[in-house]
Amino acid sequence: MKKFGLFYTDEYLKYSLGPLHPMNPKRIAASISLLNYTLRDQDEFALIAPNTVDPSVLEIAHSVEYIETMKKLSNPETNSSSELRDKGIADYGIGTSDCPVFDHMAEVAELIVGSTLKAGEEIMKGTFSKTFVMLAGLHHASRERASGFCYYNDINVTIHRLKKLHPGTKILYVDTDLHAGDGVNYEFFRDPEVLTFSIHESGKYLFPGNCFSNEVGLKEGEGYAINFPTFPFTYDELYVELLENYLPPITESYNPDLIIWQAGVDGHADDPLGHLMLTTETYSKLGLLIAKLGEQMDTPKVLSLGGGGYNPISVAKSWFAEINSLAGVDQLKVAPNEWIDKCRNELDIEMPKNLLDEPIQMHKKEKDEILDETEDLKAEFEKNLSPYWSF
Numbered sequence: 001m002k003k004f005g006l007f008y009t010d011e012y013l014k015y016s017l018g019p020l021h022p023m024n025p026k027r028i029a030a031s032i033s034l035l036n037y038t039l040r041d042q043d044e045f046a047l048i049a050p051n052t053v054d055p056s057v058l059e060i061a062h063s064v065e066y067i068e069t070m071k072k073l074s075n076p077e078t079n080s081s082s083e084l085r086d087k088g089i090a091d092y093g094i095g096t097s098d099c100p101v102f103d104h105m106a107e108v109a110e111l112i113v114g115s116t117l118k119a120g121e122e123i124m125k126g127t128f129s130k131t132f133v134m135l136a137g138l139h140h141a142s143r144e145r146a147s148g149f150c151y152y153n154d155i156n157v158t159i160h161r162l163k164k165l166h167p168g169t170k171i172l173y174v175d176t177d178l179h180a181g182d183g184v185n186y187e188f189f190r191d192p193e194v195l196t197f198s199i200h201e202s203g204k205y206l207f208p209g210n211c212f213s214n215e216v217g218l219k220e221g222e223g224y225a226i227n228f229p230t231f232p233f234t235y236d237e238l239y240v241e242l243l244e245n246y247l248p249p250i251t252e253s254y255n256p257d258l259i260i261w262q263a264g265v266d267g268h269a270d271d272p273l274g275h276l277m278l279t280t281e282t283y284s285k286l287g288l289l290i291a292k293l294g295e296q297m298d299t300p301k302v303l304s305l306g307g308g309g310y311n312p313i314s315v316a317k318s319w320f321a322e323i324n325s326l327a328g329v330d331q332l333k334v335a336p337n338e339w340i341d342k343c344r345n346e347l348d349i350e351m352p353k354n355l356l357d358e359p360i361q362m363h364k365k366e367k368d369e370i371l372d373e374t375e376d377l378k379a380e381f382e383k384n385l386s387p388y389w390s391f
């Protein structure tokens with residue numbers, strides 16, 4: 001049996017939010033072609049074409065009015081109405097510079113939801129123990145609001161749907177994207193059957209500006225929302241140490257039936273949106289860590305989602321590192337020439353020969369300052385979470 005399902009379709013390339021927008025399809029095109037040249041024929045992997053989803057399924061996580069507005073703004077025959085455009089921005093956050101209107105956006109956003117949902121269903125059926133959905137993990141969208149390049153929240157729809165189909169399933173949602181997983185965090189803020197764990201550059205310095213460690217959930221869900229906001233410039237060893245300190249003991253104690261990993265790679269040092277100093281070293285280690293947590297489950301079930309990342313070079317390398325280590329295969333270190341040529345000719349991107357980054361050199365003084373700030377954040381995190389978890 002193939003153990004690892006890679007979900008991909010060229011239709012993802014239509015999720016293009018504009019020529020100058022960071023959410024540019026080149027990140028997807030470069031990454032899938034690297035996988036095609038390297039992993040396609042390996043026994044471990046199956047390449048799966050996703051399905052779309054019927055819009056009625058979205059109602060589990062989005063309001064009917066929001067879905068209707070998305071459809072109208074998506075349709076080239078109706079989306080030029082200024083009244084509709086004004087309402088889209090004012091009431092739903094659709095039409096902003098982060099979440100612009102583009103033709104057929106509802107269809108491609110539905111396809112993303114369908115991809116995550118299908119991957120989740122296949123995992124629950126046992127077709128695969130691990131999956132990676134390349135264009136997925138749109139964690140900022142909420143019930144009635146587009147936000148941070150996200151229109152429909154594929155994660156929330158999938159979690160609600162799987163909980164309905166498999167009552168009592170305990171889900172651990174791990175979010176290692178640069179940005180806080182706010183749309184998921186607040187959707188399940190009162191739900192003890194969904195434990196959300198997000199580590200992100202602190203909202204003091206970066207969008208979306210929320211998810212601090214004192215936001216631990218509410219009512220029955222109290223203690224089931226976990227947030228670690230990191231200091232800017234957090235580097236490989238420190239970031240990995242934070243995760244290794246907290247995530248395994250919490251996972252062991254929660255004992256989930258399914259792990260969903262939003263594996264965004266915009267924390268890479270070369271990413272244009274944030275200030276973290278991570279390299280492929282971290283992304284390899286994250287894949288290993290999540291794989292290990294999966295293997296400790298009674299039946300390993302890991303649904304991973306591509307998430308953010310806006311420099312096509314660091315995205316291709318970092319997703320590649322994550323997928324290889326999550327799948328437990330030896331990673332190719334030198335890029336195939338065919339891939340380098342294809343990226344140069346078709347995407348106008350000059351890819352590096354080395355797929356693994358060199359360590360970033362930082363001054364000791366700078367590292368010590370980051371370490372000091374992080375000690376304070378750890379103390380605050382432990383104070384907020386120790387009533388609920390031991391680590």
Ligand SMILES: [Zn+2]
Pocket residue numbers: 177178179264266307308309
């Ligand atoms: Zn992000």
